Every structure is written in C-alpha cells, then in structure tokens.
Amino acid sequence: MTLPAPSSLPWQRATLERALALKTAGRLPHAILLADAGQRDIGDFVMQLVMLLLCDAPAGLEPCGGCEACRLLLAGTYADFGLVTLEVDEKSKKQSKNIKVEQVRELIHDLGLTRRYARLKVAAIYPAESLSRAGANALLKTLEEPAPGTLLLLVTHNAGRVPITLRSRCQCWNLRRPRPDEALAWLAERGLEADIATRYLDFARGDPVVAVELEAGDFAGLVGEFKHNFGRFIRGDVGVVGLCRTLLAQDADAVRRLLDLTLRAYCFRASGLDAGGGALAGADPANARELLRLQQRAGPRLQVDENNLDFQLQLEDVLISLKQIVTRRAS
Ligand SMILES: [Zn+2]
Known part of the structure; x- marks a missing residue:
C-alpha cells in the first residue's frame, strides 16, 4: 500500500476534521456508520481516515507516514487494524456477493484480543450493506458490548440497506457530496473548461472524480x-x-x-x-x-x-x- 493521497477532495475534509477532533478530545464513539451516497470506491478514503486516527504525529489532516503506526499500516502488518471487505475468488476472479459470517467472526475475535499497541484498535467493514444477514447478527453483540479502546467503522454506499439494528448502535456520519460550484471549481483546477466540466459532471451524476476519469476516456x-x-x-x-x-x-x-x-x-x-x-x-x-x-x-x-x-x-x-x-x- 502507498501513503494515501493528501486530502485533495475538499468536500471530504470535514469528515477527517471531525474524526481528528474527536480523537484529540478522546471522545471517539465505539462505532461509526460512514455513509457515502456515491458509488465510487472510497476504500482509499477509509484508509486515509484510519491512518489519521492511528498516526502519532499527523500534519494537519495528513498522516506523517513515518511513525510506527503509519509504517506498519503501509506495510499491511499493523496488528490492531482489521478490514473486512468482499472477497475475490482466486480462480474465477469473481467478487463475492456478500461479506460472509466467517469473516465477521474473525474480525470480532481479533477485536477482542489484547491490544498490541497503546493506540486505538480499529476494525472496518466495507461495503457494510453487503453484510450477510448472519454476519450482521454476529456483529450485534460486539456493538452492544464494545471492548474498550476499539472503534468499529461501518462504511456504506447505501445506509438504508444496513440493518436498522446495526445502524441504531452506531454514530451515523454522512460523507458530504460536493456541491455543483465546488465540483466545477475542482474540475477547473484540473484544467477542464467550464462547458466541458458541466457536461462531464452530468455524465458522472455530480461526482467530479468520475468526471475526470470519463473525460480522460x-x-x-x-x-x-x-x-x-x-x-x-x-x-x-x-x-x-x-x-x-x-x-x-x-x-x-x-x-x-x-x-x-x-x-x-x-x-x-x-x-x-x-x-x-x-x-x-x-x-x-x-x-x-x-x-x-x-x-x-x-x-x-x-x-x-x-x-x-x-x-x-x-x-x-x-x-x-x-x-x-x-x-x-x-x-
Ligand atoms: Zn504517522
């Protein structure tokens, strides 16, 4: 993994600021449901958020990249962080349709283990709307009786499809969508002329990152x-x-x-x-x-x-x- 890109998407900064402020004040909740109304993969943003929460010396909203947590997270060997996502079958290369209960059980088991480091222990599930019913049920107890010093991040593109029993036990955060003026300004910085930017923003249903990709193609x-x-x-x-x-x-x-x-x-x-x-x-x-x-x-x-x-x-x-x-x- 490489160091997450700097928070170049202005509309995502508020979420990072909120997380950092709560961390600094020692008031992070045990579980956050992070909802993004877009469809674009936000795995990179989730990693940026996790690194920011675990980094010992972030510069503003940027993880330092050099502390123990940053180095081990970048190497994929930080013991107190777990990410559960859709598995890809090695042979067929097909992505599984849902997050299986076994994956959730393993995550819960790891969360319950003694912390290796003095920092927060973080587990993330993405996309949370793909949790199997059994997987969601398995999570309930963890949400009801969270281990101290742990943070569970449920990240979803469709909060309505995350069972209400889970949602009601999380602090719900909505990842803000860019306003049209913000999106156009961001596209202008990338050299897109206003009429082209407007057209591509429509093609991309308002997502400027997708608009840039579409324009390139x-x-x-x-x-x-x-x-x-x-x-x-x-x-x-x-x-x-x-x-x-x-x-x-x-x-x-x-x-x-x-x-x-x-x-x-x-x-x-x-x-x-x-x-x-x-x-x-x-x-x-x-x-x-x-x-x-x-x-x-x-x-x-x-x-x-x-x-x-x-x-x-x-x-x-x-x-x-x-x-x-x-x-x-x-x-
Ligand atoms: Zn760091």
Missing part, C-alpha cells in the same frame, strides 16, 4: 456514437442485436452509464422538465411514469455479471422496452 465521443446508433435503432434501421453488438464492444460500466444517461434524458423530456427544473414543451405524464419505472428497473438489472449472457439479454430487454415507450405516441 473521451466519454463524450461514446455518447455521440451511441446517440447515432440509438437513433438508427429507433427508426428501425438496425435491430436490437446489432445495437447491442456495438454496445458490448464497450466496457460494461460505460454501457450502464450510457443507458442511465439515455433513460434520464427521456424521463426529463417526458416529464416536461429540464435537468435544472425549467419547463420544456411536450410533457407526456403517462410516458414519464413508464420511463421512470423502466429506469428504476434497469439499474439493478444491468448490475449482473458483464461476462454473462444474462447481461446481453437484460440489455436487449431494456432497449426494446425503451423503444416501445418512446415510439408509441409517434406511431
């Missing part, structure tokens, strides 16, 4: 290409299989994003509103309701394994449903 080019192919599909010049073939040549995340973007655009148009809440002509409430239902359904359905035939079938099904809705009035 010329996502706008993909959008243009997809619009062209999708238009041919709507007019009947190409069938669903042909359209899917062009899509499946892309990375699955890009495909999901393209579909989400298209569905959102149709939802706005049918609801008679633009993304800023302004009125558009041609509202069609019945279509808007159907499109919204399709959009809500499409997200989870396209989360299937992308190397699976099922991904193609789900994709075809969503595209056919979309075509049926948008061409109904025209025919």
Whole structure:
C-alpha cells in the first residue's frame, strides 16, 4: 500500500476534521456508520481516515507516514487494524456477493484480543450493506458490548440497506457530496473548461472524480456514437442485436452509464422538465411514469455479471422496452 493521497477532495475534509477532533478530545464513539451516497470506491478514503486516527504525529489532516503506526499500516502488518471487505475468488476472479459470517467472526475475535499497541484498535467493514444477514447478527453483540479502546467503522454506499439494528448502535456520519460550484471549481483546477466540466459532471451524476476519469476516456465521443446508433435503432434501421453488438464492444460500466444517461434524458423530456427544473414543451405524464419505472428497473438489472449472457439479454430487454415507450405516441 502507498501513503494515501493528501486530502485533495475538499468536500471530504470535514469528515477527517471531525474524526481528528474527536480523537484529540478522546471522545471517539465505539462505532461509526460512514455513509457515502456515491458509488465510487472510497476504500482509499477509509484508509486515509484510519491512518489519521492511528498516526502519532499527523500534519494537519495528513498522516506523517513515518511513525510506527503509519509504517506498519503501509506495510499491511499493523496488528490492531482489521478490514473486512468482499472477497475475490482466486480462480474465477469473481467478487463475492456478500461479506460472509466467517469473516465477521474473525474480525470480532481479533477485536477482542489484547491490544498490541497503546493506540486505538480499529476494525472496518466495507461495503457494510453487503453484510450477510448472519454476519450482521454476529456483529450485534460486539456493538452492544464494545471492548474498550476499539472503534468499529461501518462504511456504506447505501445506509438504508444496513440493518436498522446495526445502524441504531452506531454514530451515523454522512460523507458530504460536493456541491455543483465546488465540483466545477475542482474540475477547473484540473484544467477542464467550464462547458466541458458541466457536461462531464452530468455524465458522472455530480461526482467530479468520475468526471475526470470519463473525460480522460473521451466519454463524450461514446455518447455521440451511441446517440447515432440509438437513433438508427429507433427508426428501425438496425435491430436490437446489432445495437447491442456495438454496445458490448464497450466496457460494461460505460454501457450502464450510457443507458442511465439515455433513460434520464427521456424521463426529463417526458416529464416536461429540464435537468435544472425549467419547463420544456411536450410533457407526456403517462410516458414519464413508464420511463421512470423502466429506469428504476434497469439499474439493478444491468448490475449482473458483464461476462454473462444474462447481461446481453437484460440489455436487449431494456432497449426494446425503451423503444416501445418512446415510439408509441409517434406511431
Ligand atoms: Zn504517522
């Protein structure tokens, strides 16, 4: 592991400051549920937070990198820190669907052991919404009777899916999302012109870090290409299989994003509103309701394994449903 990047994301600083202030005052709770509304992996941020809490001599919000805790954490050998996350199968390279009870039991066992160092003992679970039911149950007792000097961090992208029995025993912290002006300023610092930044921020659903990644991969080019192919599909010049073939040549995340973007655009148009809440002509409430239902359904359905035939079938099904809705009035 490398030293976590400096806290270059201004909107995350408040959480680090809060944690550091509580540590300094000796008032850290036994358990924190850290909720992030985004979907981007925040494993690096979790490590930054843990290092900051364990470092003997942080400079502001930066861990020093040289003290015993920093050195051992960087080497992955700090005995008083445990992270439980989704396992990846060595052979198939597939990520497990949930965090297993055995993993949780091991973590609880380690938390109960005598501390090796004089610092806090920290255990983190991420993504906490993926805890199996048995795993969540196993955690309950630890949350009810925490060992002194321990901190349990439950990190989640979907706090609503973490059992209420766990949530109610944690201090709940929301990782703040960047405001649009903050995100645009951050993108400007990275050299993105305002109109490009605005466009990519929309592609990235407001996450400027994702916007930078998409811009580097010329996502706008993909959008243009997809619009062209999708238009041919709507007019009947190409069938669903042909359209899917062009899509499946892309990375699955890009495909999901393209579909989400298209569905959102149709939802706005049918609801008679633009993304800023302004009125558009041609509202069609019945279509808007159907499109919204399709959009809500499409997200989870396209989360299937992308190397699976099922991904193609789900994709075809969503595209056919979309075509049926948008061409109904025209025919
Ligand atoms: Zn340090």
